[in-house]
Amino acid sequence: MHRGPAVALVASVVVLAGCAPSRAPAAAPAPSTTTLTATTPSATAPLVTPTPKPSRAPVAPKTVRVSPKAPTPTYRSLEKKYLVRNKIYSAGLVPAVTCALPEIALTTRKEVQQYANAVLGCLQRAWKSVVERSDVAFFSAKVYSVNAGAKTRCGILTKEVGGFYCAAGSGIYLDWQEFVEDNEYDRVWAGVYLQFTMAHEFGHHVQQLVGISEYYDERSERVKGALGLQEMRRHELQASCFASAFLGANQQTLDLYDAKFQAYRDAAYSGDDDPPASTPDHGSRKSNTAWAEAAFTSKSPSACNTWAVPAQRVT
Ligand SMILES: [Zn+2]
Secondary structure: OEOOOOOOOOOOEOOOOOOOOOOOOOOOOOOOOEOOOOOOOOOOOOOOOOOOOOEOOOOOOOOOOOOOOOOOOOOOHHHHHHHHOOHHHHOOOOOOOOOOOOOOOOOOHHHHHHHHHHHHHHHHHHHHHHHHHOOOOOOOOEEEEEOOOEEEOOEEEOOOOOEEEEOOOOEEEEEHHHHHHHHHHOHHHHHHHHHHHHHHHHHHHHHHHOOHHHHHHHHHOOOOHHHHHHHHHHHHHHHHHHHHHHHHHOOOOOOOOHHHHHHHHHHHHOOOEOOEOOOOOOOOHHHHHHHHHHHHHHOOHHHOOOOOOOHHHHO
16 A cells, blocks of 8 residues: 555565555545555464565566566465365355454544554454365464554565565554545545455455465565566555455445445555556456455355466456
8 A cells, every 4th residue: 555656566485475465546636656565474374474575676567567478376285285275165155254343534643543453353253264164274464553664574564565464473564644635535435445444455465374375475486577566566566456355255244335335435446557557566446346346255265265267367
C-alpha cells in the first residue's frame, strides 16, 4: 500500500511472505497510489519459526508483464503437492462468523490497532476450521500498528511499503498513519481498506500455515526474471483471493453493501494497475477482478488456486 513510487520493492529476502495489497483510490481523486511489495522472510517450514535472512537484490522493475509467450512454470513433486494440489483447495467454505467491528473512526494509532485487532479476531475465527481441515495446525497471527520506519523482524517497515506479513513471529505490521490519512479523506474507505488489508495479510498467514509460502519461497530462490515475477503475482493474487473468500463469506456481518461494497471492490480489484506500479507484482486489474469475484461469490479457497492456471490469468 503505498503512495509514491514503489521504491525498491522487493527488498526481498530469501523467502518471502507477504506484502500489502495495492492501495486503490477511494471516491475522490486520490493522491498518487502505488503498490508496494515488501517481501519478507518466512519460515522454512509451516510450523517452524524462521530466521530472517538477508536481503537480496530487487527484481528488475521493468519486466514486461505479459509476453506473447509467457513462460509456464514447471513444478517439482513437493511443489505440486503444496502449491498446485494443496489440501486447502478442498477444505470447504470459509464460514461466516459473528464479527462486530468497533464503530470508531481511525484517527489515532490506538484506534487503528483496536480496529485491526477486531478484524484479526474475525479472520482467525473464520480461517481456523478451514486450515485445520487442510490437515495442518492452526496458530494465531498478531497485528502491530507501527510508525513508518519501525524495525520489525522482517526489516524496516518503510513508508513506501506501508504494511506486510512477517512469517517470523506471524506478525502483520501496518503503518497506522496511512489509515488515519485515509480516514481524513473518506471514513468508509479507510475502514474497508483496513479490512481488506488485514484480510490480504492474513491470506499470507494462511499460505504460511498450509505450506504454500515455504515452497513459493524455495522456488523464488531459483526462478528469476519474468517467471519469478509471475510467481510473485501468483502468491499475491492468492493472498488477495483468500481475502475475498473471507469477505464474501462475511459480507453480511461486515455489512459490505452499497458504499462499503464499492470500497471493497476498489480495494480488491485494482491490483497494481491503478495507477501502474513500477513492478507488476500484485497483478493487473483484470486478474485481480477475476480472482476476487470468483472468491467473493464462492466463499471458498477452492477458487484461489493461482498456481494451477496459465500465465494469462495471473497477469
Ligand atoms: Zn501481499
